[in-house]
Amino acid sequence: MDRKASLKKLPSVERVLEDERIAPRINMMSRRGITRIVRGRIESYREGIVSGGIEAGVDSALILESIAGAAARDIESMVSDRQRRVINATGVILHTNLGRAVLDSATVSAVLVAASGYTDLEMDIESGSRTDRSRRVTALLRAITGCGGALVVNNNAAAVLLAVDTFARDGAVAVSRGELVEIGGSFRLPEILARAAGRVIEVGTTNRTHLGDYERAIDEGATLLLKVHTSNYRVVGYTDEVLLAALAELGKKRNIPVMYDQGSGILYPVESEGLEGEESILPVLDTGVDIVSFSADKVLGGPQAGILLGETDLVGKMRDNHMSRALRIDKMTLAGLEQVLVHYWNGEFDRIPALRMILEDQGALVARTRGAAKKLEGEAHNGFGIEVIEGETSIGGGSFPINPLRTALLQITLTAGGSQRLERELRRLDPPVLVRIRGDSVFVDFRTVHADEEEMLIENLAAAMRNVKERE
Numbered sequence: 001m002d003r004k005a006s007l008k009k010l011p012s013v014e015r016v017l018e019d020e021r022i023a024p025r026i027n028m029m030s031r032r033g034i035t036r037i038v039r040g041r042i043e044s045y046r047e048g049i050v051s052g053g054i055e056a057g058v059d060s061a062l063i064l065e066s067i068a069g070a071a072a073r074d075i076e077s078m079v080s081d082r083q084r085r086v087i088n089a090t091g092v093i094l095h096t097n098l099g100r101a102v103l104d105s106a107t108v109s110a111v112l113v114a115a116s117g118y119t120d121l122e123m124d125i126e127s128g129s130r131t132d133r134s135r136r137v138t139a140l141l142r143a144i145t146g147c148g149g150a151l152v153v154n155n156n157a158a159a160v161l162l163a164v165d166t167f168a169r170d171g172a173v174a175v176s177r178g179e180l181v182e183i184g185g186s187f188r189l190p191e192i193l194a195r196a197a198g199r200v201i202e203v204g205t206t207n208r209t210h211l212g213d214y215e216r217a218i219d220e221g222a223t224l225l226l227k228v229h230t231s232n233y234r235v236v237g238y239t240d241e242v243l244l245a246a247l248a249e250l251g252k253k254r255n256i257p258v259m260y261d262q263g264s265g266i267l268y269p270v271e272s273e274g275l276e277g278e279e280s281i282l283p284v285l286d287t288g289v290d291i292v293s294f295s296a297d298k299v300l301g302g303p304q305a306g307i308l309l310g311e312t313d314l315v316g317k318m319r320d321n322h323m324s325r326a327l328r329i330d331k332m333t334l335a336g337l338e339q340v341l342v343h344y345w346n347g348e349f350d351r352i353p354a355l356r357m358i359l360e361d362q363g364a365l366v367a368r369t370r371g372a373a374k375k376l377e378g379e380a381h382n383g384f385g386i387e388v389i390e391g392e393t394s395i396g397g398g399s400f401p402i403n404p405l406r407t408a409l410l411q412i413t414l415t416a417g418g419s420q421r422l423e424r425e426l427r428r429l430d431p432p433v434l435v436r437i438r439g440d441s442v443f444v445d446f447r448t449v450h451a452d453e454e455e456m457l458i459e460n461l462a463a464a465m466r467n468v469k470e471r472e
């Protein structure tokens with residue numbers, strides 16, 4: 001039978017909407033969307049016939065069945081495809097694709113309180129008058145850092161945008177060519193600068209920028225000096241700090257604000273734990289830089305937000321910028337951030353999951369991994385190699401790019417090609433398990449696995465290994 005005849009057998013939209021798989025799902029809110037889904041499914045069936053991908057000549061009942069079935073699955077996925085829990089066994093602590101920092105139970109409770117009822121978000125209950133929604137986080141940030149001013153916005157990209165818009169919209173921002181980078185795929189500095197600044201003055205070269213380069217930029221009209229922490233090259237640590245201090249001094253001399261986009265938000269002095277290669281916020285502030293920005297959901301370990309610290313008057317100017325309204329942080333995030341900052345204020349660092357994972361003792365990690373390896377011994381008889389080895393992991397979120405963490409890994413070795421099958425099998429489980437893979441091995445890092453997920457992870461590993469074996 002020819003294609004033309006097949007095309008004539010395509011059902012009308014109305015006919016599919018009447019189908020018993022579709023009709024019961026139609027209500028006041030879903031009619032328009034379901035009509036669109038059905039039309040799309042009929043259209044792709046038509047394209048299938050035309051392109052030859054679908055065999056011509058199928059009978060009309062089967063065509064209707066196929067189209068209505070596909071549309072019914074689309075409709076069902078609206079409900080079933082939800083953000084769901086996964087087990088992160090990659091060891092990457094601040095995995096942007098997996099939601100970055102995990103929050104502790106006190107912080108989650110604070111979010112729940114804010115979400116489930118009315119709160120005194122913008123009201124001073126004592127006087128009954130209107131007040132600032134971020135007063136608590138700014139008070140905590142000022143107390144913790146000793147800064148005169150603090151401001152929170154939606155994320156760190158927004159913080160950079162707001163600062164540049166405030167200080168360089170009617171002027172120019174000077175930034176090193178070596179720092180005009182893309183960070184983590186979602187933050188392209190040059191594009192943000194081009195949007196917010198009147199002019200972008202690129203200074204220096206890709207690999208070297210001197211103080212004199214910034215001086216010339218000021219002569220050319222720069223109204224903001226911006227330094228960005230990059231993860232792309234090795235000129236970090238002491239060298240950077242000297243430059244930052246010199247830059248801060250230059251800014252003071254010429255009366256131009258100097259901003260540092262630090263990015264990862266390290267309030268805890270990780271240097272003292274032997275984690276080098278990145279500055280924490282307090283020493284950065286000591287350089288005399290005027291404004292520092294960073295994310296709240298990276299090493300800081302909070303919910304998604306961007307934090308700006310600096311002198312009272314500079315921060316005040318950013319707060320008064322009308323743009324800040326468009327970058328405003330929501331009440332649930334604020335409630336969570338308040339609690340995380342209280343943990344810092346109280347010195348309760350071990351209550352913050354991201355920090356706890358970064359600082360987890362290697363010996364304890366080896367013990368957890370060995371425990372899991374023992375429970376999986378049964379599977380080893382099925383031809384899987386199971387070993388506990390030392391390895392490395394990255395913290396993630398663009399932090400500590402060149403200084404990976406030493407970690408313990410459960411290495412599961414399979415025959416050639418088997419590691420990809422096992423990795424896929426693990427992703428298909430409920431909850432999905434994410435691991436690292438290299439060559440013929442899958443690597444499981446317990447550093448990013450919460451204690452109460454461990455049992456489930458081990459069960460899922462065993463199940464996935466059995467599935468792979470059965471399908472061989």
Ligand SMILES: *Cc1c(COP(=O)(O)O)cnc(C)c1O
Pocket residue numbers: 155156157158183184187228229230261262263264294295296305306397398
């Ligand atoms: C991560 C990062 C950003 C982007 O921060 P978001 O909170 O993801 O918007 C900007 N600058 C630096 C240096 C970063 O590390």
